[in-house]
Amino acid sequence: MRIAVVSDGRGGGRLRALGSATEAGGSLWRVGDLAGAIADYEEHTGGRARWVWASTEEFYPALMGHSLRISRCHDVALVESLLLAYHGRFGEPRSLGAAWARLHGREAPPDPQQRAGEGAEPPPALFEPDLSTLPPDVDRLTALIEVHADQQRRIAELPHPSRFALLCAVESAGALAAVEMAHAGVPWRADVHDAVLSEQLGPRPSGGTRPRVLADLAERISAEFGREVNPDSPAQLLKAFAGIGHPVESTRSWALERVDHAVVPLLLRYKELSRLHAANGWAWLDTWVSHGRFRPDYVVGGVVSGRWATRGGGALQIPKVVRRAVVADPDWTLVAADAGQLEPRILAAVSGDTALAAAAGTDDMYAPLAESFGGDRQRAKIAMLSAMYGQTGGDAAPLLRTMRRVYPRAMAYVDDAARAGEEGRLVRSWLGRTCPPPSRMWRRIVFGDAAPAEGGAETAPAADPRDGERQARSRGRFTRNFVIQATAAEWALVFMAAVRRHLTGLDTAHGVPQLVFFQHDELVLHVPRAIADSSVECLRAAADEARTLLFGATPVRFPLDIAVVECYADA
DNA sequence: TTTGGAAGCCAC
DNA sequence: AAACGTGGCTTCCAAA
Numbered sequence: 001m002r003i004a005v006v007s008d009g010r011g012g013g014r015l016r017a018l019g020s021a022t023e024a025g026g027s028l029w030r031v032g033d034l035a036g037a038i039a040d041y042e043e044h045t046g047g048r049a050r051w052v053w054a055s056t057e058e059f060y061p062a063l064m065g066h067s068l069r070i071s072r073c074h075d076v077a078l079v080e081s082l083l084l085a086y087h088g089r090f091g092e093p094r095s096l097g098a099a100w101a102r103l104h105g106r107e108a109p110p111d112p113q114q115r116a117g118e119g120a121e122p123p124p125a126l127f128e129p130d131l132s133t134l135p136p137d138v139d140r141l142t143a144l145i146e147v148h149a150d151q152q153r154r155i156a157e158l159p160h161p162s163r164f165a166l167l168c169a170v171e172s173a174g175a176l177a178a179v180e181m182a183h184a185g186v187p188w189r190a191d192v193h194d195a196v197l198s199e200q201l202g203p204r205p206s207g208g209t210r211p212r213v214l215a216d217l218a219e220r221i222s223a224e225f226g227r228e229v230n231p232d233s234p235a236q237l238l239k240a241f242a243g244i245g246h247p248v249e250s251t252r253s254w255a256l257e258r259v260d261h262a263v264v265p266l267l268l269r270y271k272e273l274s275r276l277h278a279a280n281g282w283a284w285l286d287t288w289v290s291h292g293r294f295r296p297d298y299v300v301g302g303v304v305s306g307r308w309a310t311r312g313g314g315a316l317q318i319p320k321v322v323r324r325a326v327v328a329d330p331d332w333t334l335v336a337a338d339a340g341q342l343e344p345r346i347l348a349a350v351s352g353d354t355a356l357a358a359a360a361g362t363d364d365m366y367a368p369l370a371e372s373f374g375g376d377r378q379r380a381k382i383a384m385l386s387a388m389y390g391q392t393g394g395d396a397a398p399l400l401r402t403m404r405r406v407y408p409r410a411m412a413y414v415d416d417a418a419r420a421g422e423e424g425r426l427v428r429s430w431l432g433r434t435c436p437p438p439s440r441m442w443r444r445i446v447f448g449d450a451a452p453a454e455g456g457a458e459t460a461p462a463a464d465p466r467d468g469e470r471q472a473r474s475r476g477r478f479t480r481n482f483v484i485q486a487t488a489a490e491w492a493l494v495f496m497a498a499v500r501r502h503l504t505g506l507d508t509a510h511g512v513p514q515l516v517f518f519q520h521d522e523l524v525l526h527v528p529r530a531i532a533d534s535s536v537e538c539l540r541a542a543a544d545e546a547r548t549l550l551f552g553a554t555p556v557r558f559p560l561d562i563a564v565v566e567c568y569a570d571a
Numbered sequence: 572t573t574t575g576g577a578a579g580c581c582a583c
Numbered sequence: 584a585a586a587c588g589t590g591g592c593t594t595c596c597a598a599a
Contacts, residue, residue: 232594234578252579254585275580278593303589307583314591317582342583343588389587396587481588485583489589520583520589 001045002074004052004148006140007034007059009130014141015041018052018148028141035066047071047504052148054096054132054140056175056300064183071501075172076144077111078301079151082167082433086158088426090304090436096140097133099147109133160432166549167431167490171301173497177515178298178308180500184514185293186315186326187334187526193285193325200321201273204282211277217270224263231270279314280322288313292329298518305482306433306489307520316519326568332511333532335525336571337539338561339492341365342521344384346488349547349556350430351413355406360556372406373399387414388484390477414480421479422472429486430550435479446472487550491558492521494549498542499523506531506538517568524568532564 002018013034017026031037041049050072053059063070080094092098098108112131134143151168158164198204202212210218222229225240237251246259253271256264288294294313302309310316318326328334341364347353348360359368369380383399385391387410392400404411417427421435424443428434443449446468496518503513503525510528513535517524527535543560563571 230595234595236595250578252585271580275593279581279591305589307589309590312592314581317580317591319581386587391587393586394584477588485589522583 001048002050002052002148003041004141004145005034005038005059006053006144007062007130011035013037016141016145018145035063035068038063038070039066039068042068042070050074052076052144054144056172056179058131060176060179061183064179069180070176071504072169073172073176074148074151074168075175076147076151078171078175079155079168080147081301082164082171083151083154085434085436086164086428086432088434088437090434093133095131095133096144096147097135099150100134100138100143103147103150158432163430164432166494167429167433170490170493170497171306173500174308174493175300177496177500177518178300181515181518182295182297184516184526185295186516186524187329187332188289188292188294189325189327190285190289190292192327193289193322194282196321196324197276197281197285201277201281211273214270214273214277217266217273221263221266221270224261224266231267232274237267276319276321279317280319284313294326296517303489304436305485306429306493307485308518315517320569323569323571324567326517328526328566331529332526333529334516334563334565334568334571335527335532335535335539336563336565336568337523337525337543338571339495339521339543339558340561342488342491342558343388343484345556345558346430346491347388347410347413347484349551349554350483350487351410353407353410353413356410357555362557363559372402387411388481390418390473390480414483417483418476418480421482422476424475427479427483429483429490431487431490433486433490435482435486438475442471442475446475488521491546491550492518492523494546495542496523498545498549499525499538502538502542503535506534524571536562536564 003015004018005013005015007013011034012030012032014028014030015037016028019026029037038051048071051070052074053076055077056073056075060070076096076099077094080099084090084092084094093108093111095109095111098111101108110133112133130140132140134140155161155164155168194204201214205211209215218231221231225244227240227243229236229240231237234251238248241248241259244261244263246261248255248259253268256267294315296313296315297311298315299309299311308316326334344356344365345360348356348365359365362368366377366380366384369384370377373379373383379395379399382395383403386396386400387403400411420427424438424446426434426437438446440449448468496515500515503515506513507530510530513525513527513531515523516526523539525535525539539560539562543558547554547556547558565571
């Protein structure tokens, strides 16, 4: 049962049930308490309603503010985005207003840009102002129903409608989970974080000065160079190294490691600590952690491959040392589940390579692979990653020859994707997420297309003929990886949606189990200790469900590394 | 003064 | 060992 819903911006709204036959004739409710009405209906249907709305980001935070959790939705903006991309129109405006405008032959208005959430915000009590970009004289509910029906039709016309429908469902479920995770927050011990910082950097400095350890290092670095050098400045460092007779081509750590000079260890240590201080130091703690929670602002589908991005806070780059501060509440525990070797397993499943699928039927697929590489697991791993990332330099070439011989269909799968990319074509994930088309600039460089006439600047600067080749290969690496990474991302979404659903079946006598963190192929739950074991069962069942939903009967396994821990650093 | 690219390092 | 994909974020630094 699908129900279209719009808010009136004052806490109320309108809903209409979308019947399969009488789409326009379903019953209409006008309610003063929208959250209450949705809650009633969720309960009444046992969570089987699918709410159709313009945008989860716009709608769901307010419902969370009423402690309401909904089961399923159809996010019109996210689905529109997927459909546009499918037809080579990646990145065009996707809000309800834009979809409606295209449907009526009008010019689509640009999407409203999302404000960068600065730190932890309280959930809004009311629904967000209308961000749909519909013209003011258009009825929101009518437009929503119209666009939704059109999306359903466009999905039905695709070559694999049920796959794409699954993609739309899990993308939408992901949007729900993202809001819920932002609401719950990652349990974060500011005192532990502060202790880690103090231990590494010295006591917290006052007023934006360098912490003591960094200041000491900077001083010793200058002393070694025999001149005042700001170690944060690559330009000054290059000059300084030249000045002491050790010219370097860059100041990257791996380049400096080759230099035999007493300043190098000091500098490497400085870089490491300076990074910690700048990215996850006291300022970050003040901004992003409050009341014992870190609330990442996830951007669902924010990466072309369908991985999530974040807006501020850097939730997807929490360094290992800082994870010591992620500690479960008393009587609660963290359950961290990591899908090991996800991408090579995905390749095994999508390519139908029987040999690779057999390897992926084991817990460590690099072990059977190693047999083809003289028993060298490390070389097997590099070979696998080279195949998926398009690495050709280093030792990759001979390893890839072996891969082509032993796993011909898997290699053909990624090689085909690479060729498509080099030729400017689109590639798709298993469920139909589609990569962006090449840019106009790319077509100009690779195909020699005419530059767009713009202010008479018709003549392109003389390009190196090798640029075309280089650009083509670069896009080939992108599409080669896209088919894997995007499918891995959708495995993770299907998995997360299943976990989310299974968790609602658990005993909540000791508290409600929460998804709190998601990072590409890893999901962290925060649950009462009493239900830790049943949470683990949920995770295992969900992983199995994801495999079957995506790939049916396949020998490929997707084993989870699950850790039940107090502290995330111990996972 | 603001802005945006480049460099560098963090995560997967 | 470091020419291998997706990102975010901070600092520096030159240009507007």
